[in-house]
Amino acid sequence: MKIHLLSLVFLLFSLALGLNLNPKCNLQDQGSTLQVFHVYSPCSPFRPSTPLSWEESVLQMQAKDQARLQYLSSLVAGKSVVPIASGRQIIQSPTYIVRAKIGTPAQTMLLAMDTSNDVAWIPCSGCVGCSSAAFNSAKSTTFKTLGCQAAQCKQVPNPTCGGRACTFNMTYGSSSIAANLSQDNITLATDSVPGYTFGCITKATGISTPPQGLLGLGRGPLSLLSQSQKLYKSTFSYCLPSFRSLNFSGSLRLGPIGQPKRIKTTPLLKNPRRSSLYYVNLVAIRVGRRVVDIPPSALAFNPTTGAGTIFDSGTVFTRLVAPVYTAVRDAFRRRVGIATVTSLGGFDTCYSGPIAAPTITFMFTGMNVTLAPENLLIHSTAGSITCLAMAAAPDNVNSVLNVIANMQQQNHRILYDVPNSRLGVAREQCT
Ligand SMILES: *[C@@H]1O[C@H](CO)[C@@H](O)[C@H](O)[C@H]1NC(C)=O
Ligand SMILES: *[C@@H]1O[C@H](CO)[C@@H](O)[C@H](O)[C@H]1NC(C)=O
Ligand SMILES: *[C@@H]1O[C@H](CO)[C@@H](O)[C@H](O)[C@H]1NC(C)=O
Ligand SMILES: *[C@@H]1O[C@H](CO)[C@@H](O)[C@H](O)[C@H]1NC(C)=O
Ligand SMILES: *[C@@H]1O[C@H](CO)[C@@H](O)[C@H](O)[C@H]1NC(C)=O
Numbered sequence: 001m002k003i004h005l006l007s008l009v010f011l012l013f014s015l016a017l018g019l020n021l022n023p024k025c026n027l028q029d030q031g032s033t034l035q036v037f038h039v040y041s042p043c044s045p046f047r048p049s050t051p052l053s054w055e056e057s058v059l060q061m062q063a064k065d066q067a068r069l070q071y072l073s074s075l076v077a078g079k080s081v082v083p084i085a086s087g088r089q090i091i092q093s094p095t096y097i098v099r100a101k102i103g104t105p106a107q108t109m110l111l112a113m114d115t116s117n118d119v120a121w122i123p124c125s126g127c128v129g130c131s132s133a134a135f136n137s138a139k140s141t142t143f144k145t146l147g148c149q150a151a152q153c154k155q156v157p158n159p160t161c162g163g164r165a166c167t168f169n170m171t172y173g174s175s176s177i178a179a180n181l182s183q184d185n186i187t188l189a190t191d192s193v194p195g196y197t198f199g200c201i202t203k204a205t206g207i208s209t210p211p212q213g214l215l216g217l218g219r220g221p222l223s224l225l226s227q228s229q230k231l232y233k234s235t236f237s238y239c240l241p242s243f244r245s246l247n248f249s250g251s252l253r254l255g256p257i258g259q260p261k262r263i264k265t266t267p268l269l270k271n272p273r274r275s276s277l278y279y280v281n282l283v284a285i286r287v288g289r290r291v292v293d294i295p296p297s298a299l300a301f302n303p304t305t306g307a308g309t310i311f312d313s314g315t316v317f318t319r320l321v322a323p324v325y326t327a328v329r330d331a332f333r334r335r336v337g338i339a340t341v342t343s344l345g346g347f348d349t350c351y352s353g354p355i356a357a358p359t360i361t362f363m364f365t366g367m368n369v370t371l372a373p374e375n376l377l378i379h380s381t382a383g384s385i386t387c388l389a390m391a392a393a394p395d396n397v398n399s400v401l402n403v404i405a406n407m408q409q410q411n412h413r414i415l416y417d418v419p420n421s422r423l424g425v426a427r428e429q430c431t
Contacts, residue, residue, distance in 0.1 A: 029189035032232070032257065034098045036113065036250040038243050044097060045110070045133075046211060047246075054381045059345045061095070061243075061316040065405070066346075066394050068315045071172065072116060073399050075274055075306075095316055095406055096240055098215060098252050101187040103140030109133075112210035113238070113252065115313040115416070118220035118276045119156065119170075120186075121179055121199035122213035129204040131211040137182065137200060145200070146181040152197050155222045156181055168199065172214075175206030188254060193228045217313070218276030219418050231255060234418035239430030240313070242374060242410045250430035256417075263415055263424035266364035270421075271303040278416060280423055281365040282309035282402060285324070287331035288358035298323045299402070307400035311414065311423060315405035317347075318390040324402060325392035332358060332388055342385075346394075347378075350387035357386075362404070369425050375408045 029035055040047045040057070052060065097110045102122065109122060123130035124137050137143045145165045146152060153159050153166035159181075160167050166181040179199030186196040201209070216223050217236065225234045232255040241248040253259065269279040282299050285292050298321055301308035307321075320328065329349050333341060335358040342350045357377055361370040378389045389407055393399035415424035 029099060032189055032191050032254045034100075034189050034252045034254070036096050036098055036238060036240060036252050038241060038246055039095055039097060039112075040243065041241075041246045041249070043249065046097070055344070057243075058347075058378060062345045062347075062391075064095075065316050065319070068312075069319055069394055069399060069401075069403065072277075072310070072312065072315070072401055072403060073393075074171075075116065075277065095243070096238075096250070096313060097210075097212075098188075100215065102135055103137070103184050104142040105140075106187060107135055107140070109135060109212045111213045111215040113217060113313050114214055115217045115311065116277055117172075117214060117216035118218040118223040118226075119199055120196075120214055120216050120224060121177065121201050123204070123209070123211070124180070124182075124200040124202060127201050127203060130201055130209070133212055135200070135213075137184070140184055142185050142194075144183045144195075146183060146197065150181065152222060153181055155220075156199070167202070170199075172209060175204055175209045177201055177209060178203040191228075191231060191254070193224075193231065196224075196227055197222060216276070217416070219278070219416075220276040223276065225418065228254075235259060235416065237413050237415040237424075238313070239413050239428050240406050240410045241430050243316075243407070244374075248430065259415055259417070260413055260424065260426055263413070263426045264367040264369070265415070265417070265422040265424040266367040268416075268418065268421045268423050269301050269308065271301075271306065271308070273303060274306055277310045278312075278423060279308050279310050280404075282362060282404075283365060284363040285328050286359075286361040286363060286368075287328060288335050290331065291363070292327045292331045294324050294327050302400075305400050309402040309404065311404045311409070313406055313409070315403045316407055318405045318408045319393045319399070319401075319403045320390065321399060321402055322392045322395070325390065328360065328390070329388065332360070344385060344387055346391045347387040347389070348391070350385055352385055354383070355386055357388075367425065371408060372411070372427070375410060375412075378407075 037043050096113045100111050101108050123134040125134045127134055147164050148161040148166045156168040158169045169178050179201045182200040183195050183197050185194045219225050235256045236254045237259055238252045239250040241250040266280050271279055336355050344350050359370050361368050377386050379386050411429055413426045413428040
């Protein structure tokens with residue numbers, strides 16, 4: 001209940017603050033590179049007006065993750081999302097935002113980055129249930145609503161043809177959204193993508209919808225990658241700043257130019273039933289030097305059930321399916337060797353006082369990634385509590401997915417190279 005109230009308070013502040021970035025944040029998006037902020041950054045209008053305590057922010061991020069995991073599981077299962085518990089609504093908007101300009105003349109929107117979603121959608125003025133900071137389509141000379149005969153209308157979920165417009169409905173987290181399929185120019189840093197197709201939200205229920213819209217970086221047919229194929233060649237990378245250094249921004253670099261040449265990579269796997277998700281092959285996990293004993297079936301990629309491992313920018317803490325998490329956690333606890341283990345929210349491996357933590361290495365096909373302590377542990381501000389920052393997939397979700405989440409990706413360059421079907425990871429301090 002406490003988490004729920006905090007979320008609501010947070011939402012109300014988000015709505016009240018509207019569209020503008022903090023004027024002190026003199027940000028420069030250059031070339032094909034956009035700055036990326038954490039939603040709680042001082043540069044973000046969506047930050048809580050009074051800073052949350054460490055415990056509150058951890059609990060809040062965990063609560064959002066529950067909804068996120070549920071959403072990802074629904075993608076895998078191909079069913080729509082049911083609320084976690086009836087009547088309980090949780091903000092599920094992804095954690096990192098970028099700036100985009102839409103229309104002629106350009107209107108600036110702060111879009112949430114989501115690697116597990118294809119479609120972009122933007123709240124449009126007149127939308128029922130959206131925040132006040134909406135895109136005013138009437139003011140853009142290049143805006144168009146697509147009709148039912150448009151080829152793209154066949155690619156959206158649940159299309160209907162009320163009037164002449166192609167309208168569609170979808171669920172996102174605990175929200176449902178109704179949108180007109182629309183087109184306008186979008187400008188990302190200094191690149192312009194003319195006639196970009198997106199959902200212009202006309203109605204939203206629930207509070208999972210990012211207040212100013214979503215930039216889907218998935219690789220399905222209607223995604224930004226597919227629509228900007230000539231410009232960006234389905235290649236991008238990002239560096240996500242740590243949520244402990246909120247004043248730092250990271251970067252989203254679109255296109256093949258300027259991407260790291262030497263980087264460890266692992267093949268991307270394709271699931272035809274879930275074309276937008278970035279699956280990789282996680283083959284084993286090491287705690288310290290020892291490979292943990294995990295049943296191979298718990299890690300195996302299975303396109304039919306959707307099982308396997310994905311990289312996701314919208315989940316905060318890595319979730320492993322129960323048998324994998326239990327094996328890793330037990331190995332971790334044995335290595336720490338302190339008998340008294342406490343819990344905090346959904347984290348079950350916490351210690352009061354300092355610990356000597358072993359490293360954890362994710363072993364993918366062709367690439368080992370050893371997590372730095374900052375990607376592995378969360379510490380309370382006072383340093384009195386330390387937790388292993390991972391958890392088992394929530395047990396109310398029929399989960400088969402291992403999700404490598406954004407805390408585990410922070411201060412790394414993550415390269416998505418679709419033409420060469422590979423995902424790369426390299427340490428990088430993003431500021
Ligand atoms: C959405 O389409 C309907 C017609 O189906 C139209 O009346 C409405 O103005 C459109 N809304 C926006 C924001 O474009
Ligand atoms: C889409 O949503 C609108 C309003 O929320 C509703 O009236 C309509 O029946 C829905 N259509 C579909 C196909 O679910
Ligand atoms: C916007 O897109 C149209 C095509 O839809 C194009 O003709 C026009 O040049 C674009 N404008 C800008 C400013 O990029
Ligand atoms: C972030 O910047 C603000 C001023 O813009 C400053 O007051 C604050 O102390 C900084 N926070 C951190 C964690 O450096
Ligand atoms: C990953 O680490 C293991 C040792 O635990 C080693 O055998 C393997 O060659 C490494 N893989 C790569 C790609 O470096």
